[in-house]
Amino acid sequence: MSLAFEVVARDGAARTGRMALSHGAIETPVFMPVGTYGTVKAMAPDELIDLGAQIILGNTFHLWLRPGLDVIAAHHGLHRFMGWALPLLTDSGGFQVFSLGKLRKVSEDGVRFASPVDGDRLLLTPEESMRIQHVLNADIAMVFDECTPYQIEDRSVTHDEAAISMLLSLRWAQRSASEFSRLGSSNNLFGIVQGGMFESLRDESLARLSDMKFEGYAIGGLSVGEPKEEMLRILTHTAPQMPYEKPRYLMGVGTPEDLIEAIGVGIDMFDCVLPTRNARNGWLFTRYGDLKLRNSRYIADTAPPDETCACPTCRSFTRAYLHHLQRVNEILGARLNTIHNLHYYLNLMRQARDAIVTQRYTQFRAEFARDRGRGV
Ligand SMILES: [Zn+2]
Structure with missing residues (x-):
């Protein structure tokens, strides 16, 4: 061992x-x-x-x-x-x-x-x-x-x-x-x-x-x-x-x-499997809650999926584009959504590790819950 x-x-x-x-x-x-x-x-x-x-x-x-x-x-x-x-x-x-x-x-x-x-x-x-x-x-x-x-x-x-x-x-x-x-x-x-x-x-x-x-x-x-x-x-x-x-x-x-x-x-x-499976179904996890790309409210939304996210998807693409890819079932949509969701999960773990090291996990948890409840 x-x-x-x-x-x-x-x-x-x-x-x-x-x-x-x-x-x-x-x-x-x-x-x-x-x-x-x-x-x-x-x-x-x-x-x-x-x-x-x-x-x-x-x-x-x-x-x-x-x-x-x-x-x-x-x-x-x-x-x-x-x-x-x-x-x-x-x-x-x-x-x-x-x-x-x-x-x-x-x-x-x-x-x-x-x-x-x-x-x-x-x-x-x-x-x-x-x-x-x-x-x-x-x-x-x-x-x-x-x-x-x-x-x-x-x-x-x-x-x-x-x-x-x-x-x-x-x-x-x-x-x-x-x-x-x-x-x-x-x-x-x-x-x-x-x-x-x-x-x-x-x-x-x-x-x-x-x-x-x-x-x-x-x-x-x-x-x-x-x-x-x-x-x-x-x-x-x-x-x-x-x-x-x-x-x-x-x-x-x-x-x-x-x-x-x-x-x-x-x-x-x-x-x-949640971040990867949901990504393929057009379900994004973001700081401000979950974003379901198929919703017609995103048809002309020029914002990134998550304004605070540093992932390659959020840096280059809009909600409208990802909504479109989902609607026409393009394979790139599954890839871009998966990149974002995995980044979200992996980054959440990084933030949790930092919060524990700096002795502010309770505060981090409260901020996380507040932000997630705000809505996208
Ligand atoms: Zn992102």
């Missing part, structure tokens, strides 16, 4: 830190753009670096199915395959498998499912996930877990159901750790806290994962359809109890408001 993490400054529960990985050092809190199929959609690697991306995420499940491991092994891993020289994190494939809904069958061994690409019967186990991630060779790998849903059919998951799921994830975490160790990887493995919407189950999951000594700890199973207050309740309860000296990663969350809240309770790492 080669991860060195150090908390550099704290302001309340918020903290800023530095993580040394084999492909470089990153500063936290950090947002990781999502590169599902070995690409952050519409962005070339040098563009991501220019925007200040320090680490990006690859999806194990999708890369396993296409192009498959032989192709990636021939490139000695995902870094060279996708031309990305900075740190990478891969998820375990668990979340995507569970998203298949009724098309999958969970057993103690793992998850059986039909490939959404060609219908082949496949089995994903903790061991298989570790072997796939070993080939992908990202700086950070994640244990294979079961993402406990918020609802089954039309009702909330019960305490007993969440407990059974959480205990299965613990056994899979142990199997993941054993296989990861057997493979002799020099990368880092993170554990994932589950337990649904139940504080006591989250506590048990965290305590037993902590005993397994992972290089970092993630909170999984949030932002899976629960009301915002439920997410904040579990986040606020769990985050401050996670090992202080290890990175804390909130998986798959969320809006700018979610990130600012989570940093306030001590989260260090985030990933989410």
Whole structure:
């Protein structure tokens, strides 16, 4: 294991830190753009670096199915395959498998499912996930877990159901750790806290994962359809109890408001498809709120998307032009919108880090909320 993490400054529960990985050092809190199929959609690697991306995420499940491991092994891993020289994190494939809904069958061994690409019967186990991630060779790998849903059919998951799921994830975490160790990887493995919407189950999951000594700890199973207050309740309860000296990663969350809240309770790492996916749908995140480009009020608006934004899109293009590109479905629109949204998220993390170092996170948070509520 080669991860060195150090908390550099704290302001309340918020903290800023530095993580040394084999492909470089990153500063936290950090947002990781999502590169599902070995690409952050519409962005070339040098563009991501220019925007200040320090680490990006690859999806194990999708890369396993296409192009498959032989192709990636021939490139000695995902870094060279996708031309990305900075740190990478891969998820375990668990979340995507569970998203298949009724098309999958969970057993103690793992998850059986039909490939959404060609219908082949496949089995994903903790061991298989570790072997796939070993080939992908990202700086950070994640244990294979079961993402406990918020609802089954039309009702909330019960305490007993969440407990059974959480205990299965613990056994899979142990199997993941054993296989990861057997493979002799020099990368880092993170554990994932589950337990649904139940504080006591989250506590048990965290305590037993902590005993397994992972290089970092993630909170999984949030932002899976629960009301915002439920997410904040579990986040606020769990985050401050996670090992202080290890990175804390909130998986798959969320809006700018979610990130600012989570940093306030001590989260260090985030990933989410929101900035990139919404960009392609013409939804921009700005300092003064969200801007939906399809709205006809922008048809002749000669202002930039965000007057205070220093990104290449805001420096050169108007709302009217981006509205037009969205309406005629031009590919440049997706690119320019993605550049702006990623700049917004990455810049928000820079501002948060600065605010923590200078001991004004509370003030920064209040200004952020005031500005976002003003409206574009
Ligand atoms: Zn911009």
